[in-house]
Amino acid sequence: MPFRTFSRRQFGRIAGWSALGMSVLPAGSGLAQSSRENAAAGARNSSGFPKGFLWGTATSSYQIEGAVKEDGRGPSIWDSFTHTSGTISDKSNGDIAADHYHRYKEDVQLMKALGTRAYRFSIAWPRVFPDGVGTPNPKGLDFYNRLLDELLANGIEPFATLYHWDLPQALQDRHGGWTSRETSKAFADYSGYVAQRLGDRVKHFFTINECSRMVQLGHGLGADAPGLKLPQAGINQVRHNVALGHGLAVQAIRAHARAGTRVGPAENAVSCVPAFETPANVRAAEMATRELNAGYLTVMLEGKYTDAYLTHAGKDAPQFTPDELRVISTPVDFVGLNVYTPDHYVIAADNGPGYTLAPFPSSFPHMKASWLRPGPEAMYWSPRNVAKLWNVKSIYITENGTSSTDKPAPDGNIYDLDRVMYLRNYLTQLQRVTAEGVPVQGYFLWSLIDNFEWGDGYEQRFGIYHVDFETRRRTPKLSAAFYRETIAKNAVV
Numbered sequence: 001m002p003f004r005t006f007s008r009r010q011f012g013r014i015a016g017w018s019a020l021g022m023s024v025l026p027a028g029s030g031l032a033q034s035s036r037e038n039a040a041a042g043a044r045n046s047s048g049f050p051k052g053f054l055w056g057t058a059t060s061s062y063q064i065e066g067a068v069k070e071d072g073r074g075p076s077i078w079d080s081f082t083h084t085s086g087t088i089s090d091k092s093n094g095d096i097a098a099d100h101y102h103r104y105k106e107d108v109q110l111m112k113a114l115g116t117r118a119y120r121f122s123i124a125w126p127r128v129f130p131d132g133v134g135t136p137n138p139k140g141l142d143f144y145n146r147l148l149d150e151l152l153a154n155g156i157e158p159f160a161t162l163y164h165w166d167l168p169q170a171l172q173d174r175h176g177g178w179t180s181r182e183t184s185k186a187f188a189d190y191s192g193y194v195a196q197r198l199g200d201r202v203k204h205f206f207t208i209n210e211c212s213r214m215v216q217l218g219h220g221l222g223a224d225a226p227g228l229k230l231p232q233a234g235i236n237q238v239r240h241n242v243a244l245g246h247g248l249a250v251q252a253i254r255a256h257a258r259a260g261t262r263v264g265p266a267e268n269a270v271s272c273v274p275a276f277e278t279p280a281n282v283r284a285a286e287m288a289t290r291e292l293n294a295g296y297l298t299v300m301l302e303g304k305y306t307d308a309y310l311t312h313a314g315k316d317a318p319q320f321t322p323d324e325l326r327v328i329s330t331p332v333d334f335v336g337l338n339v340y341t342p343d344h345y346v347i348a349a350d351n352g353p354g355y356t357l358a359p360f361p362s363s364f365p366h367m368k369a370s371w372l373r374p375g376p377e378a379m380y381w382s383p384r385n386v387a388k389l390w391n392v393k394s395i396y397i398t399e400n401g402t403s404s405t406d407k408p409a410p411d412g413n414i415y416d417l418d419r420v421m422y423l424r425n426y427l428t429q430l431q432r433v434t435a436e437g438v439p440v441q442g443y444f445l446w447s448l449i450d451n452f453e454w455g456d457g458y459e460q461r462f463g464i465y466h467v468d469f470e471t472r473r474r475t476p477k478l479s480a481a482f483y484r485e486t487i488a489k490n491a492v493v
């Protein structure tokens with residue numbers, strides 16, 4: 001039976017995965033023992049990951065949930081943006097998306113079938129506070145209560161992101177969104193409330209997902225919601241307000257969650273890879289990492305903007321107080337890194353900054369998405385540079401993955417070999433960095449299921465399960481079988 005016929009009833013008997021070289025293991029049979037043996041083998045051979053390494057998948061609320069008008073959810077800036085003409089390549093929106101709001105139980109079974117033990121999802125602020133602030137909407141929070149209970153009942157640990165870009169529209173209208181510190185404060189209030197209500201089951205919170213993209217694409221280029229094209233001073237102020245929102249949220253979570261709750265950012269840090277490994281290039285890549293993340297990780301982890309950042313900004317520098325810098329740099333428990341592509345290959349140079357960023361030749365390859373240049377070494381250097389520069393003791397890879405054309409073959413299966421190739425190469429570098437003792441504790445593959453890819457609508461599919469957006473049916477791709485085998489062996493396969 002081809003694996004496209006995978007359905008809810010077939011969990012535990014993953015028909016068709018055997019056709020892809022996967023063993024078919026009835027639930028509760030030898031699976032547990034066989035994965036223990038595999039894990040032990042993984043730990044022994046050179047492609048193995050540390051014992052207890054946390055394997056997971058990631059998604060976000062607006063990209064998968066749908067149900068945008070259900071149970072009292074208020075509108076978000078992404079609802080407004082997608083319903084503005086000319087914003088999304090295929091003119092689609094997240095109104096229904098993958099309908100996860102109604103199918104979350106099925107989706108938890110997809111995670112379980114992979115053998116993942118962790119799941120990173122995001123909470124839609126406008127479900128919890130439809131107006132951004134004020135009276136909470138209990139029905140909105142209840143969805144996450146149901147999801148958490150389902151995850152835990154299936155042995156999957158929830159990792160919750162508090163902001164994955166779906167700002168309540170009311171805050172955009174009232175204060176200009178992140179152009180105002182009022183939004184930073186409202187974010188802290190919402191975060192504290194959620195931490196208090198869900199903190200009995202959520203032990204790990206991420207504050208803001210990819211500050212740099214939401215600042216640049218949302219407020220500079222107008223390509224993401226809220227679609228602003230601010231002048232440089234405005235962009236720099238938004239960046240500061242977002243960092244402040246992160247810091248205030250860390251404090252609010254600490255004040256309201258149970259003791260032992262861990263919190264940190266999930267950032268797409270600008271990844272700087274030495275063009276080739278010489279001591280000078282390695283050092284240059286470290287310096288570039290610090291400078292090119294100055295408004296994000298650097299200020300969060302050092303409590304100051306670098307001199308070069310402020311000099312470069314000149315009269316456009318953000319307004320800030322020493323106290324705000326202290327808030328922004330409130331100590332975090334871990335750093336989450338979204339790693340997709342090397343942003344820069346770095347060469348040591350005898351110039352002002354001490355490095356040159358090599359331009360990419362036009363022949364440099366890319367995956368289906370033109371921005372996604374494969375450079376697996378980013379998976380080594382991103383966490384390694386962050387750990388080295390700031391002495392970070394705990395890192396999660398909060399996203400990694402790629403889109404693919406994902407067309408079913410004549411036999412109905414989706415042989416996403418480019419995704420398997422991409423993942424295998426990145427995981428090889430992840431294995432290397434963990435083997436060298438860099439404290440990466442877990443990996444969340446983006447994404448569990450195909451979903452709404454922002455400005456690219458449904459034209460870029462990142463899931464390892466295919467979603468038919470007519471029927472919402474989920475079907476594992478070859479990469480799902482690959483990931484399942486990787487997890488079972490705790491090693492690159």
Ligand code: NOJ
Nearest residue numbers: 060209210338399446453
């Ligand atoms: C990072 C973002 O966090 C996520 O929302 C997006 O879908 C992926 N990158 C792929 O572009």
